[in-house]
Amino acid sequence: MAESRVAQLTGVHAVSALGRGAEAQLAGALAGVPAFGAVRRFDTAARRVTVAATLPDVGALPDELTAAVDAACHAAGLTAAQRVGCPLLLAVHGGPAGPGPAPGALAGQLTARCGLSGHTRVYTSACVSASTAVADAATLIARGDVDRVVVAAGYLVESDQFALFDAGRALAVDGAVRPFSAHRRGLLLGDGVAAVVLESSAGRRHGTESLATVAGWGRAGDAFHPCQPDPTGAGLARAVDAALRRAGLPPQAVGYVNANATGTPQSDAAEAAALRRALGGHAAQVPVSSTKSVHGHALEASGLLELVVTAFALRDGDLPVNAGWLAPDEACPLDVITDQPRRTTATHALTLNAAFGGANTALLVGAP
Template sequence: MAEPPVVQLAGVHAVSALGRGAEAQLAAAPAFGPVHRFDTAARRVTVAATLPEVGTLADELADAIDAACRSAGLDRARRAESALLLAVHGGPAPGVEPVPSALAGRLAVRCGLSGHTRVYTSACVSASTAVADAATLISRGELTRVVVAAGYLVEPDQFALFDAGRALADDGAVRPFSAGRRGLLLGDGVAAVVVESRAAGRRGVEPVVTVAGWGRAGDAYHPCQPDPTGAGLARAAGAALRRAGLPPQAVGYVNANATGTAQSDAAEAAALRRALDGYAAEVPVSSTKGLHGHALEASGLLELVVTAMALRAGELPVNAGWQAPDEACPLNVITGAPRRTTPTHALTLNAAFGGANTALLVGVP
């Protein structure tokens, strides 16, 4: 039996309040500030990580797709052979943005991609699920190249829902895994990546990273609360490692899902202890949501780009907002400043309401 194709990211692009471009996502200072995009006077929290100037979501997504395709060296013919998997919120306001399926079709036409499109609206694992599906389709030989794009721009409806649910941090900072953490903060995030087989990428463009493994698991523990044992997320991480044929010790960095909420951070720490055994206390861990905020449906792709760029740069992102250790999160958290290192593989984790969990394992090409 022939070996499955090597899957790689050939081009990446991302936009957040940290800046425009993939390299800008390695900034070390949190990007939170007052929200000026809409009225927050009636809200308990008035802070998010938003770009000062931003286009429509459709325009930002089109620009990100174009930039990722250019960085991957895709000409018009190669673009026309590329499928589009799109992760966005499932219910745009009528008259503001087209429904997701229509948006995907319009973006494919606008960016010169094939008519093969698929939409993901599964909350905070939307984008990471799309990447896992892209990698699966390529590894099976069903497709040779897929563009995955995702976007969320902070808007009043979701902001109001999270604020009313008291999920937002009322001290204006996200403090993943830290004692004294008070919740999450939302943030803009738009990203696009070109996922392809190594054979399809032979055109003089160096891949950003390989996609060595991926895993998904559901725990159905509660509609909103995570399983405190971390069992589902641990299964997803374990599946990614098994697919890659690597032991836990091969993971040199974990970009955690950690949102800065008490229950989810503790559950994720438990998941890492399950998935990585005794190595969980050694591997460097950070959640970049403490820098760019929670981009909801786009989080998985934004954080994948951050993880890929950190792996290439050999500089692991800081876990911003840290105050003190929490005994419920006994991890090697990167505090104070980014950490210089040379890992060969990194794991990025995401979790969503309803018990959905994903893990993506990337490696140095």
């Protein structure tokens, strides 16, 4: 990729149970204190699990997304004129999830509310929705199709998806997410709303600060099982390979991995296998953590929320804690960050996501 067409993050905003604002996400991830608590938003009396990471004062999803897009555009210093002509790529749930508008209508509302161009693209591909949107935005910028793109994503814990994950026995009955750890019991859901402005360095505006770059990206499918990952990690490894190849960097350039790891037995082991497959011997040396251990799984919004955390971690040189750790698992022989944050001088990090149906994404984040 030509340096003049690198996609840069110039404005970000994020909301989760860790707090409001991008800085709050990193602070919460570094503190390593999980934000899980009893769900008050809907009745969980019939559920096996009754906890999630939810904000008590959250608004309706359209309002939260509007606020996030406005905040990200403001942080990037975009004028009203610069917002016009800026496309919106939106990642949200594609099925019925409460009384809100359908995804396409929601995208139209956001462009009207936030003064964007009206050109939209909607992603409803489950847990890789947001990371796929970022990859597409970076592609548009790298090709010179656009100078800037707004990517937004949102999921607020609601009764339908909560019931499905609970009925499928995917939720952790012990109320904790323990990525890569022995005795992990499953995932827990969490609120997540985020927006970022990606801009081409070729048309960089005077005085604009780059928070990070999207140096590479990759996507691959494994088509192994409708719900279970390929235990060899082949699909996710191909996504990592593609991200590194696009950036023109070797595996040794990766200084941190914000893993997809949800705390489920099969998926964490498969991800560890993918990292060993893609990074070779370096996989045992690169620091790894999953911030889902503190903010929960935000489904369609996970990729964007975790991108924000990863970008700020690289910028500040502090790597987040992998909370919930009990003991090593021989199926996950990785350098997992436990107990306290780790200082780093790394310039590149991977943030990984995977979804049911065998979809895998890898984003390679570069320091500004």
